[in-house]
Amino acid sequence: MKVAVLVKHVPDTETRIQVKPGDKKINEEGVTYIISPFDEFAMEEALLLRERLGDVQITAVALGPQKATEALRTCLALGADDAILVSDPAFEGADAYVTAKALAAALKGGNYDLILAGKQAVDDDAAYVGTAVAEFLDLPVINLVTKLEVNKAAGTAVAARDLDGYSQVIEVKLPAVFTAQKGLNNPRLPALMGIMKAKKKEIRTLNAQALGLAPNELGAEGAKVEVKEMFVPSKARKNKVLTGAPAETAPELVKLLAEEAKVL
Amino acid sequence: MDFRLTEEQQMIRRTAREFAERELAPVAIELDKTGEFPWDNWHKMAKQGFVGMTLSPEYGGGGAGLLEFTLVLEELSRVCASTAVILEVHNSLHAETIEHFGTPEQKQKWLPDLATGKKLGAFALTEPNAGSDSAAQQSTAVLKGDHYVLNGLKCFITSGSKADLYLVMAMTDKSKGNKGITAFVVEKDRKGVSFGLPEDKMGIRASIQTDLILEDVEVPVENRLGAEGDGFKIAMTALDSGRIGIGAQALGIAQAALDASVAYAKQRVQFGKPIAELQAIQWKLAEMATDIDAARLLLYRAAWLRDQGGRVSKEIAMAKLFCAQVAMRHTVEAVQIHGGNGYMREYKVERYMRDAKITQIYEGTSEVMKLIIASSLLR
Numbered sequence: 001m002k003v004a005v006l007v008k009h010v011p012d013t014e015t016r017i018q019v020k021p022g023d024k025k026i027n028e029e030g031v032t033y034i035i036s037p038f039d040e041f042a043m044e045e046a047l048l049l050r051e052r053l054g055d056v057q058i059t060a061v062a063l064g065p066q067k068a069t070e071a072l073r074t075c076l077a078l079g080a081d082d083a084i085l086v087s088d089p090a091f092e093g094a095d096a097y098v099t100a101k102a103l104a105a106a107l108k109g110g111n112y113d114l115i116l117a118g119k120q121a122v123d124d125d126a127a128y129v130g131t132a133v134a135e136f137l138d139l140p141v142i143n144l145v146t147k148l149e150v151n152k153a154a155g156t157a158v159a160a161r162d163l164d165g166y167s168q169v170i171e172v173k174l175p176a177v178f179t180a181q182k183g184l185n186n187p188r189l190p191a192l193m194g195i196m197k198a199k200k201k202e203i204r205t206l207n208a209q210a211l212g213l214a215p216n217e218l219g220a221e222g223a224k225v226e227v228k229e230m231f232v233p234s235k236a237r238k239n240k241v242l243t244g245a246p247a248e249t250a251p252e253l254v255k256l257l258a259e260e261a262k263v264l
Numbered sequence: 265m266d267f268r269l270t271e272e273q274q275m276i277r278r279t280a281r282e283f284a285e286r287e288l289a290p291v292a293i294e295l296d297k298t299g300e301f302p303w304d305n306w307h308k309m310a311k312q313g314f315v316g317m318t319l320s321p322e323y324g325g326g327g328a329g330l331l332e333f334t335l336v337l338e339e340l341s342r343v344c345a346s347t348a349v350i351l352e353v354h355n356s357l358h359a360e361t362i363e364h365f366g367t368p369e370q371k372q373k374w375l376p377d378l379a380t381g382k383k384l385g386a387f388a389l390t391e392p393n394a395g396s397d398s399a400a401q402q403s404t405a406v407l408k409g410d411h412y413v414l415n416g417l418k419c420f421i422t423s424g425s426k427a428d429l430y431l432v433m434a435m436t437d438k439s440k441g442n443k444g445i446t447a448f449v450v451e452k453d454r455k456g457v458s459f460g461l462p463e464d465k466m467g468i469r470a471s472i473q474t475d476l477i478l479e480d481v482e483v484p485v486e487n488r489l490g491a492e493g494d495g496f497k498i499a500m501t502a503l504d505s506g507r508i509g510i511g512a513q514a515l516g517i518a519q520a521a522l523d524a525s526v527a528y529a530k531q532r533v534q535f536g537k538p539i540a541e542l543q544a545i546q547w548k549l550a551e552m553a554t555d556i557d558a559a560r561l562l563l564y565r566a567a568w569l570r571d572q573g574g575r576v577s578k579e580i581a582m583a584k585l586f587c588a589q590v591a592m593r594h595t596v597e598a599v600q601i602h603g604g605n606g607y608m609r610e611y612k613v614e615r616y617m618r619d620a621k622i623t624q625i626y627e628g629t630s631e632v633m634k635l636i637i638a639s640s641l642l643r
Binding site: 191 | 279
């Protein structure tokens with residue numbers, strides 16, 4: 001079987017994001033990058049599929065600048081067999097639509113049985129690319145997957161999704177696209193041996209020309225949305241102080257934590 | 265000159281840090297209290313590939329260099345110095361030494377299990393009367409036909425009673441002084457091998473140190489590492505590599521102390537503002553950070569030089585000496601920054617301070633490091 005995993009190189013969630021006034025993108029200086037955590041679930045699921053099914057070829061795919069090879073190299077260290085970097089200066093200013101179009105072009109003809117992606121990237125939170133890739137490739141998509149079982153012989157997969165208040169189990173004929181939700185698995189760390197082997201594995205770079213994309217389909221020109229403004233919001237915290245006897249305020253606090261803050 | 269780590273080295277460091285936070289951090293405080301041997305940590309490190317990472321892939325090792333191992337030890341020590349030293353002794357003092365000095369048969373016999381962590385290795389040089397004066401070995405090995413008979417008492421043996429294999433130095437010819445020392449690999453289950461109770465220590469409490477008692481232990485000639493009389497050279501070569509590991513341990517502890525101090529200084533309010541705004545605290549933090557960076561540069565240089573081949577005892581001694589000094593000095597400062605809270609077990613800095621002290625003592629005291637540095641200057 002062939003599995004493609006879409007990963008995005010995003011700023012570390014612990015990074016303090018800065019935007020230069022007037023800029024429409026974040027200031028990348030001093031920013032450390034990680035694989036978007038939902039994509040880590042997708043990658044881990046591919047590895048688990050291989051452990052369960054045996055013969056599974058894993059290809060990690062990312063779109064981004066040259067620096068995004070770091071994310072792909074991590075996937076290779078984790079156990080991906082090879083990787084594709086979709087990279088071209090012409091992608092500057094691309095939105096999720098362009099990204100999905102380019103990724104779909106890179107995946108086309110690859111005969112992947114499963115395409116796995118995170119449900120969204122933690123930088124722009126568009127939650128768009130996985131679904132749009134499926135659309136461009138005319139494949140079924142199941143989003144927010146928390147459980148995935150593949151029946152190789154039947155060429156089908158059964159995926160579970162946890163929705164607000166209920167769960168759904170969906171069977172789909174492969175090939176299909178799945179986007180990973182938290183809870184799908186616990187991503188492992190790359191083993192030392194994997195890290196040492198990763199540098200010998202191939203990362204193919206595909207530019208716009210190789211993908212057969214016209215200039216007007218790329219970057220800001222091909223984008224369906226335009227970023228008008230970008231800024232770091234001022235920290236206005238909505239503090240709420242409960243006054244009264246602890247016996248009375250405690251239940252109120254629990255209620256607020258559960259319903260408003262949604263942390264319980 | 266390029267001071268950046270390679271992409272691969274950065275990935276190794278990130279992985280080790282994440283591993284330490286994920287696997288070691290939840291148990292480090294409890295392990296320090298109970299002094300229990302962290303077998304769970306050991307098995308997890310084995311699975312992660314840290315055990316045997318510097319051994320050749322031919323024997324199931326990771327084929328990484330000492331610099332990569334240094335990064336791993338530093339990150340593990342930042343969270344649990346006890347767990348780190350178990351790994352350091354196993355890899356640097358034991359397994360690598362067998363790879364370096366063993367015959368093809370010996371390597372084939374022992375290294376695969378040492379590379380996967382199925383077997384744990386220890387190093388037995390120190391004796392009650394042979395500490396810094398390690399050439400003053402009183403343990404003996406007498407050749408009798410196809411085997412040697414070993415007798416003696418080794419002390420402070422890291423992973424004693426837990427390890428499966430012990431690299432033991434013993435005198436085969438007392439008249440030759442340190443040229444009469446020979447190295448042997450002694451299996452734990454040999455008749456006549458026994459252990460003292462675990463020492464009750466100030467720090468690194470979850471790594472176990474015991475006496476190793478050898479009473480008429482018959483060891484086949486095949487278990488001799490190197491030739492008769494090679495033992496001192498073997499031990500010193502092992503310790504050169506090991507000292508980089510102890511430097512990394514010290515550095516990791518110091519970094520942990522700095523990280524804790526920065527975090528605490530930002531949130532601890534006195535005189536109506538966070539103490540981080542007080543110059544007295546800022547100066548402490550600045551000195552800590554500068555010393556730690558200097559220690560790191562010395563250490564990485566030593567590891568890098570060692571990876572290029574040959575003996576670089578002076579550079580290693582400088583790195584070990586300085587890392588250990590920095591760790592001791594600044595863990596004390598970290599407790600000071602934490603004030604009364606720092607003295608309490610709840611705040612980890614008192615553990616860092618207790619753990620730091622041993623780095624100035626084991627695998628060569630600070631004084632021995634100075635001896636090595638001075639002797640290379642005055643040669």
